[in-house]
Amino acid sequence: MSIKSLAAKIFASHIRKKINKWAENPHDTQHKVFNELIKKARDTKFGRDHDFSNIKTHQEFVQKVPVRDYEELKDYVDLMVAGKEDILWPGKPLYYAKTSGTTSGAKYIPLTRESMPTHINAARNAILCYIADTGKSKFVDGKMIFLQGSPELEEKNGVKLGRLSGIVAHYVPAYLQKNRMPSWETNCIEDWETKVDAIVEETVQEDMSVISGIPSWVQMYFERLIDKTGKKVGDIFPNFNLFIYGGVNYEPYRSKFETLIGRKVDSIELYPASEGFFAFQDKQDVKGMLLQLDSGMFYEFIKADEFYEQEPKRLLLREVEIGVNYVMIISSSAGLWAYNIGDTIQFTSVNPYRVIVSGRIKHFISAFGEHVIAKEVEEAMQDAVAETGAEISEFTVAPQINPEGEQLPFHEWFIEFEQEPEDLNRFAEIIDSSLQRQNSYYQDLIKGHVLQRLKIAKVPRNGFQDYMKSIGKLGGQNKLPRLSNDRKIADQLKEII
Known part of the structure; x- marks a missing residue:
C-alpha cells in the first residue's frame, strides 16, 4: 500500500466520524444552520426587506419569507449582477454559476466565500466515505478524469462567472493535480465532440482508476475509446473500478455501461447543483444519498401533490415521511432564501436522512x-x-x-x-x-x-x-x-x- 493510499484511509476515517456526528443530531444541526443564516444576512437588502431581525423561529420565517423560484428572486439577483453589495448575502459573491434559464434567459446563481467550500468538501467527502465504507483506497494512486465544462471564466462587474463544473475545476486540491485529467488545455475546448476526441487521445494510454461525469456523456467517451482501440473500457483501463456520477439516475444506463466496460465497477452517486451540493451516496449497500445538513443549507419540504395549492405546508426534517414525493426548498449561505430548486425528492431513510431524486416538479x-x-x-x-x-x-x-x-x-x-x-x-x-x-x-x-x-x-x-x-x-x-x-x-x- 502506498503512503498516499494509507493517508487516504486515515483521513477517510476522520471525516466519517465528523459526518456521523451531525448525521446523528440532524435537528440540532439544522436549527444551528437556520440561526446562523438568519443572523448573517439580517443587514442585507433581502434581510431588511423581510424583517430578519425579528425572525426567531421557523414559523416566523414562513410568515415573512415566501417560497420563490429564480424568476421570483431575479430582481435581487439583477442588483447583485449590476455590482451592488449586501443584497442577498453580505458583500459580493465570489462567482456566479451561469446556467440556462427558462423565462428569465440565463440564470446567475451566486456562489459566496461561505458556500463555495461546501461544494468542494462534499465532493471530497463522498470519495472519503466510499473509502471508509469499503476499505478500498488503491484508486488514489491512479489517474482520475472528471468530464466537465470549460474552466475558462468570464467576468461581470468584478465577479467571475462560468459553469459550476468549470468553477470547481479551479479548486482541485494540489495532491490530486498530478492525477487529474484531462489537461487544462483540453478542458477548455468548448465543442463537446472535439473535446471528447481530445480526451480519448490524452487518456487512452493512461492508468485510469476513477471516471466521473453525467452517464450519457461518459457513455459517449467510452464509445469513442472502444472505436479507437477495439477493446472494452475495462481492458483499456484494468485498474478502473470506480465510476462517480450525478445529474441523472444511473440505473437505466447500468447494463449498457457494464457491457462497454466488460465488467461491473463500483459507483458513487452525487447530488450537486449550482444552488448547492445537497447529498451524496455514503454507503454502497444502502439505497439513497446522505442529505448534507451541515453545509450552510437549511431545508424545507412541500408535498409535491400539494405544491400548487394556495398555501402549502412547509415541513421541517422531523415532519417528513419515507416514500413521499416532496419539493425541496433551500435557504443557503449563497443567499438563496426559501428557494425552490425545482427538484422533487423522496426519503429512503430518516435515520440518517437519505434521499433519492424522483424528478422535477415541472417535469x-x-x-x-x-x-x-x-x-x-x-x-x-x-x-x-x-x-x-x-x-x-x-x-x-x-x-x-x-x-x-x-x-x-x-x-x-x-x-x-x-x-x-x-x-x-x-x-x-x-x-x-x-x-x-x-x-x-x-x-x-x-x-x-x-x-x-x-x-x-x-x-x-x-x-x-x-x-x-x-x-x-x-x-x-x-x-x-x-x-x-x-x-x-x-x-x-x-x-x-
Whole structure:
C-alpha cells in the first residue's frame, strides 16, 4: 500500500466520524444552520426587506419569507449582477454559476466565500466515505478524469462567472493535480465532440482508476475509446473500478455501461447543483444519498401533490415521511432564501436522512390527470431491461393527446436501443404493467379506456445526441428531460426518426 493510499484511509476515517456526528443530531444541526443564516444576512437588502431581525423561529420565517423560484428572486439577483453589495448575502459573491434559464434567459446563481467550500468538501467527502465504507483506497494512486465544462471564466462587474463544473475545476486540491485529467488545455475546448476526441487521445494510454461525469456523456467517451482501440473500457483501463456520477439516475444506463466496460465497477452517486451540493451516496449497500445538513443549507419540504395549492405546508426534517414525493426548498449561505430548486425528492431513510431524486416538479406527464413522474418511468424502464436483457442508450416520454384516426391517446416512449429486446411488444407490456403498479391514476385511465397502452418510437443510433446538438446542449452538464407534459421534444425527435 502506498503512503498516499494509507493517508487516504486515515483521513477517510476522520471525516466519517465528523459526518456521523451531525448525521446523528440532524435537528440540532439544522436549527444551528437556520440561526446562523438568519443572523448573517439580517443587514442585507433581502434581510431588511423581510424583517430578519425579528425572525426567531421557523414559523416566523414562513410568515415573512415566501417560497420563490429564480424568476421570483431575479430582481435581487439583477442588483447583485449590476455590482451592488449586501443584497442577498453580505458583500459580493465570489462567482456566479451561469446556467440556462427558462423565462428569465440565463440564470446567475451566486456562489459566496461561505458556500463555495461546501461544494468542494462534499465532493471530497463522498470519495472519503466510499473509502471508509469499503476499505478500498488503491484508486488514489491512479489517474482520475472528471468530464466537465470549460474552466475558462468570464467576468461581470468584478465577479467571475462560468459553469459550476468549470468553477470547481479551479479548486482541485494540489495532491490530486498530478492525477487529474484531462489537461487544462483540453478542458477548455468548448465543442463537446472535439473535446471528447481530445480526451480519448490524452487518456487512452493512461492508468485510469476513477471516471466521473453525467452517464450519457461518459457513455459517449467510452464509445469513442472502444472505436479507437477495439477493446472494452475495462481492458483499456484494468485498474478502473470506480465510476462517480450525478445529474441523472444511473440505473437505466447500468447494463449498457457494464457491457462497454466488460465488467461491473463500483459507483458513487452525487447530488450537486449550482444552488448547492445537497447529498451524496455514503454507503454502497444502502439505497439513497446522505442529505448534507451541515453545509450552510437549511431545508424545507412541500408535498409535491400539494405544491400548487394556495398555501402549502412547509415541513421541517422531523415532519417528513419515507416514500413521499416532496419539493425541496433551500435557504443557503449563497443567499438563496426559501428557494425552490425545482427538484422533487423522496426519503429512503430518516435515520440518517437519505434521499433519492424522483424528478422535477415541472417535469411530469399529467395530460389526463395521471401525474406520472421521472422516478416511475425510470423504474418501469429498469423492470423491462432487467426482464428482457435489452440495453438502452437514452429515452424520454411524452403524451400523444391527438393520435391519428379514432384511437385512444397514449404515452409515447422514445427509446434509443443499444440492444433491442427480442419482443418489442413484450417490452412495452412490462413497462406499462410497471407504471400501472406504481401509479394508480395511470392504472385507472388505462382500465377506464381513457388511455391506451404506451407505444414505443425507436430512435436511431446517436439520435438523442443529434437532438441535444441541434439545441446547443451537447455534453457538459446538460441533461435530457426524462419526460415532458408537451410534445416539444417529441416532435423534434419525430423529425430525427
